[in-house]
Amino acid sequence: MRHPCRGYCLIVNNYEFDASTKMSARSGTASDLAVLRESFRRLQFQLVIVENVRCGQLLSLCSQLAAQDHSQADCFAAVLMSHGEPDQIYGTDGLLRVDEILARFRGDVCPGLAGKPKLFFLQACRGSKFDAGVEVPDSGAPSDEADAAAIEQQQRRLLPSEADFLVAWRNAVHGSWFVQSLCRSLDEWGYGGRLDLQRLLTRVCWRVANLYESNARDPLLCRKKQVPCIVSMLTKEVYFVP
Structure with a gap:
């Protein structure tokens, strides 16, 4: 990526919700916002940060950002x-x-x-099922090749206008493991272009899956695992070179 500027990074942090949604407040998200701001600013993104936005407001903001001049930008990111x-x-x-x-x-x-x-990172619980995990032999560092065939097959089914997207979901049980691991990995391997983004995210998945488990008072919520879900339609490697 060699354009004059990196591009916009939209960060949306919703932590308070209307009573009609029956959603609880998301506590502790300020620390996630802080590390995201630092990591993406270090990667030279132009930050747009909003908090507690309604559905219509978010769509309107996305339309406004899409209408900006991106001709001199490397990419677009959203968290x-x-x-x-x-x-x-x-x-x-x-x-x-x-x-x-x-x-x-x-x-x-x-x-x-x-x-x-066009890079999208979503920290949002995707359901109510918990993953207790399974015991496996220690295989050391993560493989970078595990889902290459599946990704290639999915790319062939997508319309060209949908190419060059990457969406990273957080499939969460408890905590903000994905954001913390993502930012740490961006700082270690993204800054300076040490690793391309997909290999970096494979390491994020390994870190979340292997180094974290829930610790809750409720036994049903204790020692549960998670792993991010990476869906890639990228057609080239992404390096955050200075």
């Missing part, structure tokens, strides 16, 4: 932190389909980002 359901994320007033957000940045809608990476 969305909220409650969620499968393929949906909460505004403060209710659920919003993630594909409605992604659609604002498709290549046929936002020509300035056509052929450029």
Whole structure:
């Protein structure tokens, strides 16, 4: 990525919700916002940070950002932190389909980002099932090749206007392991272009899956595991070179 500027990074932090949603407040999210601000600023993104936005406000903001001049930008990034359901994320007033957000940045809608990476990181619980994990032999460092065939097959089914997206979901049980691991990995391996983004995210998955488990008073919530879900339609490697 060799354009004059890195591009915009939208950070959405929803932690208070209308009573009608029956969603609890998300405590502790300020620390996630702090590390995200530091990591993405270090990568030279132009930050746009909003908190506690309604569904309509979020879609309007995405449309406004998509309408900006991205011709001199390397890419676009967004981090969305909220409650969620499968393929949906909460505004403060209710659920919003993630594909409605992604659609604002498709290549046929936002020509300035056509052929450029559009990176979405979502920290939002995607359901109510818990993962107790299984015991496996220690295999050391994570493999970078595990899902290459599946990713390639999925790319062939997608329309060209949907190319160059990467969406990283957090499938959470408890805590903010994904954001903390993501920012640490961006600082260690992203800054200076040490690793391309997909290899970096494989290490994030390994870190979250192997180094964290829940510690709760409720036995049903204790010692549970999680692993981020990475969906990539990128057509090239992404390095955050200075």
